[in-house]
Amino acid sequence: MRAAERAAMDAGTSEWELMLRAGEGAAHYVHRVAAGRGACVLCGPGNNGGDGYVIAESLRRRGYAVSVIAPLEPATDTARKARSEFRGEVASDGSPEGAVVVDCLFGYGLARRVEGKFAGLLEELASSDCFKIAIDVPSGVESDTGKALGPLPDYDLTLALGAWKQAHFLMPVMAAMGSKRLVPLNLPHAGRVARLSARPRLSAPPKDSHKYRRGLVAVVAGDMPGAPLLSCEAAMRAGAGYVKLMSDHSHPDAPAELVIEQADLSENLSDERISSVLVGPGLGRSDEARGRLCAALESGKPCVVDADALHLLDHDVIEGVDTSRIVVTPHEGELAALCKSFDVEADNKLDRARKLHDVTGMTILAKGPDTICVGEGSAVFFDAGSSWLSVAGSGDVLAGIIAARLAGHGEPVRACEEAVWLHHEAARLSGAAFTAGELASSVNRALENFL
Numbered sequence: 001m002r003a004a005e006r007a008a009m010d011a012g013t014s015e016w017e018l019m020l021r022a023g024e025g026a027a028h029y030v031h032r033v034a035a036g037r038g039a040c041v042l043c044g045p046g047n048n049g050g051d052g053y054v055i056a057e058s059l060r061r062r063g064y065a066v067s068v069i070a071p072l073e074p075a076t077d078t079a080r081k082a083r084s085e086f087r088g089e090v091a092s093d094g095s096p097e098g099a100v101v102v103d104c105l106f107g108y109g110l111a112r113r114v115e116g117k118f119a120g121l122l123e124e125l126a127s128s129d130c131f132k133i134a135i136d137v138p139s140g141v142e143s144d145t146g147k148a149l150g151p152l153p154d155y156d157l158t159l160a161l162g163a164w165k166q167a168h169f170l171m172p173v174m175a176a177m178g179s180k181r182l183v184p185l186n187l188p189h190a191g192r193v194a195r196l197s198a199r200p201r202l203s204a205p206p207k208d209s210h211k212y213r214r215g216l217v218a219v220v221a222g223d224m225p226g227a228p229l230l231s232c233e234a235a236m237r238a239g240a241g242y243v244k245l246m247s248d249h250s251h252p253d254a255p256a257e258l259v260i261e262q263a264d265l266s267e268n269l270s271d272e273r274i275s276s277v278l279v280g281p282g283l284g285r286s287d288e289a290r291g292r293l294c295a296a297l298e299s300g301k302p303c304v305v306d307a308d309a310l311h312l313l314d315h316d317v318i319e320g321v322d323t324s325r326i327v328v329t330p331h332e333g334e335l336a337a338l339c340k341s342f343d344v345e346a347d348n349k350l351d352r353a354r355k356l357h358d359v360t361g362m363t364i365l366a367k368g369p370d371t372i373c374v375g376e377g378s379a380v381f382f383d384a385g386s387s388w389l390s391v392a393g394s395g396d397v398l399a400g401i402i403a404a405r406l407a408g409h410g411e412p413v414r415a416c417e418e419a420v421w422l423h424h425e426a427a428r429l430s431g432a433a434f435t436a437g438e439l440a441s442s443v444n445r446a447l448e449n450f451l
């Protein structure tokens with residue numbers, strides 16, 4: 001973010017101009033929410049506080065009764081200018097009062113734990129029933145990691161300035177930010193600060209398409225029959241032209257359109273028409289399962305590795321495999337297991353995913369209430385999906401969708417992005433308390449909404 005701001009300044013825009021854009025842009029939102037009711041602005045010592053004075057002056061000029069609480073005087077030239085342009089009263093003490101409270105104590109400059117008067121203000125804010133707006137990021141949060149460094153009130157609205165920061169998409173703070181809006185500052189390179197996945201545009205098969213061109217997905221089954229069937233159904237409904245289940249068991253519940261192949265897995269996977277392989281859901285963790293995982297990886301096809309298979313992956317298993325074609329889809333526990341297997345240490349999810357990608361070359365889709373994709377290029381973040389996705393089998397559905405998208409174009413990060421959007425949309429269409437089967441059967445209706 002600092003680099004993006006520096007680039008704007010090098011191109012001739014002053015820091016004061018950026019602060020005016022930020023403050024006026026944010027004041028516009030505050031005004032829409034406050035609608036003439038009293039507002040209180042909490043200002044810190046840095047430029048986040050500077051934004052606060054600009055917001056306060058903008059509201060004052062609109063006729064608002066504005067109170068400003070600033071425990072410390074501004075410490076930067078630009079914030080001092082903003083303070084001097086504010087024509088109202090500034091108190092160094094007091095309680096946040098008013099229908100709307102705007103938190104400008106700290107932005108991305110927060111460097112240590114919030115204590116003393118600042119912590120007191122955030123605690124009072126947390127227990128107040130006012131409408132709470134965080135400017136840039138909630139003030140008790142480290143903007144790169146989402147780590148809480150102080151009290152974290154439940155905000156109603158968070159206004160990101162100029163660019164999304166990583167903390168906007170990381171738990172647990174993501175859940176405390178309320179609605180999120182981006183205030184544009186016209187910064188060059190703003191999209192590089194934290195890349196939010198853009199809504200994908202999918203297309204219908206071309207007129208001359210056939211089933212293999214749309215993609216043949218092979219799903220490698222193991223001990224438990226249910227999970228891979230969910231993946232197969234999701235893959236069929238996410239656009240694959242053909243889905244085969246590679247299983248040594250009988251599957252009386254399998255849909256008629258699913259082709260089941262038994263016997264020699266390696267030979268079956270050598271079919272050159274297969275364009276992606278999914279392994280892991282229902283695989284089990286036995287030696288036999290490990291053999292099936294190795295067969296999948298040795299096929300040399302783009303591979304999605306999920307669930308049980310994540311507990312079997314290690315340096316030996318990926319030795320000699322082109323890992324740029326592998327997507328792994330761990331939830332928190334599976335991510336911890338992978339980090340252990342590959343000797344990766346980090347104290348937060350984003351860094352764990354990044355280091356795991358650096359060490360292995362695999363594309364990492366770290367799932368959960370916050371989902372992050374780390375592959376070629378910068379990390380990609382996503383808006384939160386429905387919390388009803390927290391149901392058994394929902395990950396099997398996601399893995400099937402990724403395999404289908406990967407079969408279509410072979411690009412791991414793009415496949416993950418498309419799949420997360422389809423998964424979230426299928427959940428939205430499925431409403432409340434859906435089963436994983438219902439989720440899988442909504443995937444084609446979800447896909448229709450991206451055409």
Ligand SMILES: NC(=O)C1=CN([C@@H]2O[C@H](COP(=O)(O)OP(=O)(O)OC[C@H]3O[C@@H](n4cnc5c(N)ncnc54)[C@H](O)[C@@H]3O)[C@@H](O)[C@H]2O)[C@@H](O)CC1
Pocket residue numbers: 005015018019022044045046047048049050051075076105106107108109110111112113114115118135136137161
């Ligand atoms: N630099 C720019 O060009 C722009 C910056 N903007 C705003 O500026 C913010 C970043 O400003 P700053 O870099 O000045 O940083 P902040 O305003 O986020 O905070 C840094 C200040 O707080 C102090 N501080 C840090 N942690 C503390 C703690 N735990 N307890 C007490 N004091 C603490 C620091 O010593 C410093 O004075 C952004 O989040 C955004 O709101 C916007 O005005 C847009 C333009």
Ligand SMILES: Nc1ncnc2c1ncn2[C@@H]1O[C@H](COP(=O)(O)OP(=O)(O)O)[C@@H](O)[C@H]1O
Pocket residue numbers: 307331367368369370371384385386387388389390391392393394395396397398423
């Ligand atoms: N609280 C939540 N909010 C949004 N999405 C969630 C939440 N909990 C889980 N998910 C999503 O649901 C899926 C669960 O996958 P996983 O943990 O592998 O479950 P399973 O192994 O039972 O299929 C993931 O895509 C995850 O991102």
Ligand SMILES: [K+]
Pocket residue numbers: 048103104105106107134135136137138139
């Ligand atoms: K803030």
